[in-house]
Amino acid sequence: MTETGQGDAEPTKTNRAELAPATAVERVETLDVLRGFALYGVLLANTVPWFSALAFMPREVVLAQSSTADRVFLFLLGLFVDGKAMALLTMLFGLGFAVQLQRAEALGRSVVPLHVRRLAAMALIGVSHVLLLWWGDILWGYAVAGFGLLLFRRVRGWKLIAWGLFLTLVPPFVFWIPPVFNALRAYSPAPPDFAAFRAEVFAAITGSDRRLLTVMQVKQAIYHVGFIWVWYFVWLVGRYLLGAWAGTTRIFQEAEARLPFFRKLLGWGLGLGLLGSAIQPVRMQLMRRGIVIPEWVGLAIIIPHELGVMLLAAGYAAAVVLLMQRPWFRRALLILAPVGRMPLSTYLGQSLASTFVFYGWGLGLAGRVHAWWTLPITLGIFTLQVIFAHAWLSRYRFGPMEWIWRSMAYGRVQPLRLPARQEELA
Template sequence: MVPGGLCVAETNMYPAPMTESAEAAPDPTNADTTEFSPTGASERVVSLDVLRGFALYGVLLANSVPWYSARAFMPRDVLLAQTDTADKIFLFLVGLFVNGKAMALLTFLFGLGFSLQLQRAEATGRSVVPMHVRRLASLALIGVCHVLLLWWGDILWGYAIAGLGLLFFRRVRGWRLVAWGLFLALVPMCVTAIPVVSAALRPLTPAPPDHAAFRAAVYAAITGDDRLALAVMHAKHALYFVGNLAPWYFPWLLGRYLFGAWAGTTRIVHEAEARLPFFRKLLAWGLAVGLVGSAIHPVRQILMRQGVKLPEWLYVVLLAPAEVGTMSLTAGYAAAVVLLMRRPAWRRAFLILAPVGRMALSTYLGQSLVCTFLFYGWGLGLAGRVHAWWLWPITLCVFGLQILFAHAWLSRFRFGPMEWLWRSMTYGRLQPLRLPARREELA
């Protein structure tokens, strides 16, 4: 599980990444129809697919830097010897512009999707609860399989657990959703960072007896070819990592969902054409506030590498501005996409990403499959052998292939393969997968 943002240094084994992985999150535009069946393509909001496509590349890059490449588990002296100036510049830029933003966008889309499901359920007089619970249970099961079979950093089961909290807010509307979102995203994280609180929580969270030895064991499993040993270490690491963050992580996810729920209930994205002045202001303020706040964590890391130790109280004080910066910059990114989609040339370019966004779950899981093959010992074994900045061209190639695959797949099928499985599990019956044959093909 790889959340973004700053984490308590004393209680975390590693610097917190973003996961972003990803949608890993549910497809927010695929809410239930009045008959509780999957949403048709004609009902989709293309801007959301494009946003999800952008987020998925951020997920891939952010997860590749510390996790797939195993940089987070390498011996410190080896890592420092392998890091040159180009790597340091690349890591700073990833920290500033990428880390945390993809997860923020995907959690926003998750919450937006819930609000659409709720609106459809209310329109038919049915309860959204049974369908929502089935969707989350199916997602959690897929996530557990992901951890055991491919990669420890799965986000799906965490999304599913936090997603249950959305049911408590299904009657809340308007700016109260934003207020609750800010409270849940900021307060638990800041409170648990207070030294006396973190010290009290530490005995209650699972942790390995020796962190350094455990990291070495994880690195050995990643670079080795014993798949059973790798699965065991993945399960242990997922437990330790998420268990360590749990006191604030699940409320934090739920808080971010609520921003999306606000957007869904106000239909601000669906009615973007009538709200362009709002998106222009959001772009300006989001970039201004976001760049300042998002710089806190990368600058702190630079200072730490140079041996500068910041006071613990300053670290706690900076948590909230850093989180606000992440959310603000993410909002600026979203506003930029919405505005640029109004320009024909930009729209044509962005639409290339839409198929990847439509099959986000398949894309996310596919990233784990391809990247573990590239870096792990059971595949090409690149872990520990590449500079950080090399991950940029590597991930661009991987994502480019995923774009081609998504276009080819969706030219014949309604959903991505994992989306089809998820829907079939949710509705308790096999969903139609193939697109109807075109008339010219039947002639």
């Protein structure tokens, strides 16, 4: 994740150029809206299998409890949401790094020390997230992959797209080639019995023993990432590089001058993106009906599906850019901008709210709701987050977790409250 998308460096009014957090006037509102839009998608995508614990329930139980509404909802979720929201966030991370790099270069400073401190702070926050709230944290993984961006900081133009596509598409495909998979699987941590382990995780989620829950969450995080680590971090770097291309070309900062490009991206992104994104949901529907899918089919759809995810995410971004040019839609979309300005607080807040709703230490709804019920539940959570973000940013420069992150990264406490005049105008 990235908390700005525009970078954190700005010239000070002293004779010595220093790196400091970005000011409000430097923000690109479209990027804030995009980030807010993506954050709701992440919440919904995480809630269905993970927070609600459907992924840890026996398959036959889930199938027996599924209604027609559940099946339709899961298909639409797989088509329009799964993977796309996360793709947007990862590309925005890369975009943010590219803009940081440009601004640091303009000041004659190296972006590396600040980037390393930011990633270290992010990793620490991510590990704390795993220990205190939820095993599925993305922050520490994003931080690890973020170091890979330093290898490409001098790459520009279409080379960024070429490297991005290569790293995004090739490593997962190679990993799932049966002989390669079987050879590498031996180096991945795994429980002796997956079914028994899932049952233990489900019991911990629905129970009230916080110590047991923490232990099982750490184990789940290790096993989950341990299964995909061979390609996962490289794959993230690939997506970062696609975002870095957008950052170095300034297509969002200069969106009004590039509307023809975004119109074409909208058409191709939605058209081909929906086609590619439909592959996996259709496959899952067939498997749920007991239809055996040959192994080679699963391998063959990896690249088309991944391309579909990225194209559809790009199509969403283009739609937001074009809608932001229309006054009524712009006013409506800007409602999302505050949550996009404080994505770290929003993301961690989603874990807090969702675990309270579903886990045994809170309302304990895990395993007791239909899949489609997660839609109104997540809309309710996100609405409260939007209200909170508007209220908070009317008084403060950053979200609470963004302030902590920035203070850690810059090695000094950052000013938090807005000046009195800005509070009056907020």
